[in-house]
Structures are given as structure tokens and as C-alpha cells.
Amino acid sequence: MNDSIRSQFPILHQHVNGKPLIYFDNAATSQKPLAVINAIEDYYKQYNSNIHRGAHHLAQMATEKYEDARKTVAQHINASEREINFVRGTTEAVNLVATSYGRKFIKAGDEIIVSEMEHHSNIVPWQMLCEEKGATLRVIPITDSGEIIFEEYLKLLSEKTKIVSIAYISNALGSIHPVKEIIRAAHEVGAVVFIDGAQALPHKKVDVKDLDCDFLGFSGHKVFAGTGIGILYGKEELLEKMNPYMGGGEMIKSVSFAGTTYNDLPYKFEAGTPHIEGGISLGAALNYINEIGLENISAYEDELLAYGTEKFLEVEGLRIVGTAKNKASVISFLVNDIHPYDLGVLLNEQGIAIRTGHHCCQPLMDRLKMEGTCRASFAFYNTKEEIDATANALKRAVKILS
Amino acid sequence: MQKSVGDIENEIVEEFELFDDQMDKYEYIIDIGKKLPALDAKYMTDDFLVKGCQSKVWLHAYEKDGQLFFEADSNTAITKGIIALLVRVLSGQSAKEIISSPLSFIDKINLRAHLSSQRSNGLSSMIVKMKAYASAFS
Numbered sequence: 001m002n003d004s005i006r007s008q009f010p011i012l013h014q015h016v017n018g019k020p021l022i023y024f025d026n027a028a029t030s031q032k033p034l035a036v037i038n039a040i041e042d043y044y045k046q047y048n049s050n051i052h053r054g055a056h057h058l059a060q061m062a063t064e065k066y067e068d069a070r071k072t073v074a075q076h077i078n079a080s081e082r083e084i085n086f087v088r089g090t091t092e093a094v095n096l097v098a099t100s101y102g103r104k105f106i107k108a109g110d111e112i113i114v115s116e117m118e119h120h121s122n123i124v125p126w127q128m129l130c131e132e133k134g135a136t137l138r139v140i141p142i143t144d145s146g147e148i149i150f151e152e153y154l155k156l157l158s159e160k161t162k163i164v165s166i167a168y169i170s171n172a173l174g175s176i177h178p179v180k181e182i183i184r185a186a187h188e189v190g191a192v193v194f195i196d197g198a199q200a201l202p203h204k205k206v207d208v209k210d211l212d213c214d215f216l217g218f219s220g221h222k223v224f225a226g227t228g229i230g231i232l233y234g235k236e237e238l239l240e241k242m243n244p245y246m247g248g249g250e251m252i253k254s255v256s257f258a259g260t261t262y263n264d265l266p267y268k269f270e271a272g273t274p275h276i277e278g279g280i281s282l283g284a285a286l287n288y289i290n291e292i293g294l295e296n297i298s299a300y301e302d303e304l305l306a307y308g309t310e311k312f313l314e315v316e317g318l319r320i321v322g323t324a325k326n327k328a329s330v331i332s333f334l335v336n337d338i339h340p341y342d343l344g345v346l347l348n349e350q351g352i353a354i355r356t357g358h359h360c361c362q363p364l365m366d367r368l369k370m371e372g373t374c375r376a377s378f379a380f381y382n383t384k385e386e387i388d389a390t391a392n393a394l395k396r397a398v399k400i401l402s
Numbered sequence: 403m404q405k406s407v408g409d410i411e412n413e414i415v416e417e418f419e420l421f422d423d424q425m426d427k428y429e430y431i432i433d434i435g436k437k438l439p440a441l442d443a444k445y446m447t448d449d450f451l452v453k454g455c456q457s458k459v460w461l462h463a464y465e466k467d468g469q470l471f472f473e474a475d476s477n478t479a480i481t482k483g484i485i486a487l488l489v490r491v492l493s494g495q496s497a498k499e500i501i502s503s504p505l506s507f508i509d510k511i512n513l514r515a516h517l518s519s520q521r522s523n524g525l526s527s528m529i530v531k532m533k534a535y536a537s538a539f540s
Contacts, residue, residue, distance in 0.1 A: 342478050346428060
């Protein structure tokens with residue numbers, strides 16, 4: 001890694017507040033390589049057209065590229081194309097399952113399980129479903145170090161459990177959950193499992209057959225593609241049983257006032273003109289990271305995590321929030337009783353982008369008895385030099401704030 | 403004799419002109435915040451919270467002999483410094499003066515440009531709240 005990789009990300013080569021930009025907010029969104037930027041530009045310059053209709057050349061080309069992207073996604077996570085639904089992002093993926101699967105199959109008295117450290121988007125749709133159906137949301141507790149307590153999870157499982165929904169990797173703390181074991185245990189009681197893969201896809205290989213998850217959602221923009229596009233994977237037999245999420249064009253086979261028949265998978269869940277260049281950008285992004293190799297990416301990010309942990313801990317008074325044994329390249333931290341916003345502002349002043357706040361995980365923050373944290377999250381285009389510079393910038397900020 | 407809003411603003415602008423480095427400006431803002439007299443705990447409730455700020459700001463106002471006095475606190479150091487600057491400029495002024503003051507020092511010390519939009523909104527919220535108190539007392 002690195003100079004050749006950094007040269008592929010034009011946005012990284014700029015100054016912020018007079019200092020070279022250090023972008024450590026990758027868990028919020030990732031930056032885009034030229035391969036992705038060019039794919040979007042090519043679409044608008046060369047073959048912008050509506051897809052799946054129209055016999056003309058541009059329409060055929062756009063359709064082909066969009067469907068190629070679906071194929072790329074399917075191969076990337078080891079699924080079939082019929083199981084790959086383009087959605088707006090992970091949030092829509094959760095909502096689609098909560099609505100189309102949940103409304104059809106969840107009854108009063110059923111239980112849905114999430115963990116204490118989920119993103120709001122993997123809590124609120126289930127709360128809404130539970131409220132509507134008279135079902136109950138059960139919560140897997142976590143340890144102080146930010147790991148789910150597996151024995152407690154097993155205790156929550158029963159024949160009442162119908163859905164388990166959990167993040168592969170925590171966005172706030174970086175903890176990697178043992179999802180394979182979680183899925184296996186859920187299946188033993190007959191529940192289906194939704195995996196929030198938003199933080200996992202950028203860092204590691206995700207194989208839906210190996211995991212045996214029933215649903216997987218992820219967002220394009222976190223995996224180096226454009227914003228507004230994401231994926232819902234679902235096992236074909238489950239998607240077939242579900243009702244459409246939205247009605248409109250594209251998702252129908254035939255429409256009449258006597259009755260409408262729905263289109264086949266995956267189009268059944270894709271009403272309206274889709275985010276065509278978004279889908280194409282996602283295909284380009286996955287091809288790009290596969291060229292580098294996810295194993296290489298994971299190994300390099302592990303190195304950054306170890307180095308960053310060591311360097312950050314050299315800052316006096318700094319404590320890391322979330323010390324799970326199995327962690328992705330995310331460091332959440334606090335320094336003495338300094339408010340995270342103050343550190344965020346003073347790092348920004350030195351050209352460094354980190355995230356501060358509750359990271360859309362208020363229940364987790366309540367559990368850890370804190371209002372929020374500072375979070376630095378690394379991608380494969382980050383460097384050890386950037387970590388050094390950030391540790392120094394932190395020391396300066398802490399001195400001012402103490 | 404109470405200094406005018408304009409005089410205090412000029413003093414602040416002169417103080418900030420001493421700093422070339424933005425980090426030094428922040429350090430100065432934070433120091434000003436540290437010197438802000440503590441706000442009585444009974445005012446640190448949701449009733450006194452300035453809405454629209456990303457960090458928490460509590461603001462209390464009272465009138466004495468035709469002048470309006472402000473007391474404030476915040477849970478973050480930088481915001482506390484900013485509200486302290488506003489208190490320094492506006493506390494002890496007449497309601498009329500508070501309402502009509504354009505507070506041009508904020509742009510002169512280049513404060514707004516260096517605060518993220520949410521914080522900048524917070525800054526506006528603080529000013530709106532102080533002026534609203536003044537309107538209520540005038």
C-alpha cells in the first residue's frame with residue numbers, strides 16, 4: 001500500500017485549514033477512487049438512459065452496465081443475481097425487511113432480537129414493527145469492552161424468536177460480532193437473521209452462503225461507491241414469499257384495475273427508475289477493492305489499528321472505548337473529561353476529520369454511561385504518518401483543553 | 403459607567419488581532435470560557451437550554467435598574483468561550499441596545515467561518531435567545 005493507492009483518491013490531496021487533510025471518518029462515509037468517479041462520469045457522458053425499457057442503443061447499454069453491477073455484487077458476496085436488490089442503503093434494507101417480511105410474518109407475542117450496540121437504523125424499524133404487531137423487542141446485553149454476551153443471547157432465544165437483527169461490525173466501537181455463531185443459534189429456533197453489513201463490507205470478505213444469513217444489508221457509500229445506493233441480499237425463497245415494498249413501475253408484470261401481477265425477483269422490490277449510476281458505481285467500487293484484494297486491505301487495516309491504538313494511548317489521559325478482542329479499524333476514545341466536540345473542533349482546525357457524538361447509537365452510549373465519543377476510523381488509503389500527525393494534534397488539543 | 407456594545411466589540415477584535423494561528427484563537431476563547439462565573443445549578447435545566455445548539459448551552463437573564471444581565475454555562479469548552487464572549491458584550495446593556503446591536507465582532511474575529519455549520523447555527527441560536535430575552539424585558 002500506499003502512494004499508488006492514494007493517487008487514486010483525488011479528494012485526499014487537499015489542505016484543510018492550512019494543513020494536509022487527514023480523513024479519519026471512514027466509518028461515516030468512504031472516499032471514492034477514480035475508478036468510481038470515472039464510472040459515474042462515463043454514465044452521464046456516454047450512455048445516460050432509462051433501463052429495462054426502450055430498444056435503443058443507450059437504453060441497452062445502461063441496462064447492461066447496471067445488470068453487470070448486480071452480477072458483480074452477487075459474485076462479491078457469493079449470492080445469485082435474483083437475490084440482489086438495489087436499495088438506497090442499509091437503512092432502506094432494514095426497513096424493507098421489517099416492512100415486507102415483518103408485516104407478513106410477525107404476530108402478536110413474537111419476539112425480535114437486536115443487540116445493545118446497534119445503530120438506530122437497526123433498532124427503530126424493529127420497534128415500529130413491534131408496536132404495530134404487538135411483538136416484543138429483546139436486547140442482547142454487551143460487556144464493558146463492547147462485546148455481545150453470547151450466553152445471554154442464547155438465553156433470549158426461544159420458539160417466540162422470529163427475527164434476529166445484528167450488525168456484523170459495530171459502527172461506534174468497531175467490535176466484530178461472531179455472526180456465524182449468532183446465525184446458527186437463531187436458525188436452531190427457526191428465526192431468520194438480518195445482518196447489517198454496513199461496516200463489514202469495506203473491511204472484509206462477506207460470504208452469505210458461508211454465513212448462512214437470511215438477509216444482509218449494506219451501503220454503497222461506505223464501500224467506496226456513490227451515495228444513495230445500497231444492497232439488500234435475501235435468500236431467494238424468503239424474497240419470493242415477501243410482499244413488494246413499494247408499488248410502481250418496474251416492479252410489475254402487468255397492471256389492470258382488476259388486479260396487478262408483480263415482477264420476478266429482483267425487480268419485485270425495485271419500483272421506479274432506480275439509482276442507475278449509483279448501482280454502476282457500486283460495481284466499479286467492488287471491482288476496485290477486489291483488484292487490491294480484501295485480504296490485503298484487512299491485513300493493512302489491522303496494522304493501522306494496532307499502530308493507531310498504540311499511538312493514541314500515548315496521549316495522556318486518553319482511554320479507548322471498545323476494546324473487543326476482534327475489532328475492525330475503528331478507534332473510539334475519550335480524553336479525561338474533555339467533551340468530544342471540543343476535541344473534534346480542535347482536530348478539524350488542524351486538518352483532521354474525525355466523528356464526534358453518539359454515532360447514532362444512543363442506547364449503546366446509555367449503556368456505557370457516556371454522551372458520546374471521538375471516533376477515528378481508518379481505510380486502506382490512510383497511513384501511519386497520518387496517525388502520528390493525529391496523535392500530535394490530539395496532544396496539542398488536549399493541552400489547550402486541560 | 404457601562405461601556406457601549408461597540409466599545410466592547412472593538413476591544414475583543416483588538417485582542418483577537420494578536421493571534422495569527424487559529425489554534426491560539428481557540429485557546430483564547432477557551433480561556434475566556436473558563437473565566438465565566440459559574441451559573442447557579444437551578445438554571446442548568448431544560449427550561450434554560452438554548453435550542454438548536456449541538457452542545458448544551460444554558461442561559462439565564464435578569465433585569466436590574468433598566469439593564470439586562472446574562473449568566474450562562476455550557477458542557478463544552480469552546481461553546482462556553484463563545485457564550486462568554488456574547489455575555490461580555492451584551493450583559494449589562496439596555497434591552498434596546500441588545501436588540502439593535504448587529505454584533506459585527508463575530509465576523510471580524512472570523513469566528514463563524516471556523517465553526518462548523520451546526521455550531522454556527524448554535525451561535526445564531528444563542529444570539530436569537532439573548533435578543534428574545536431583551537425583547538421580553540423591553
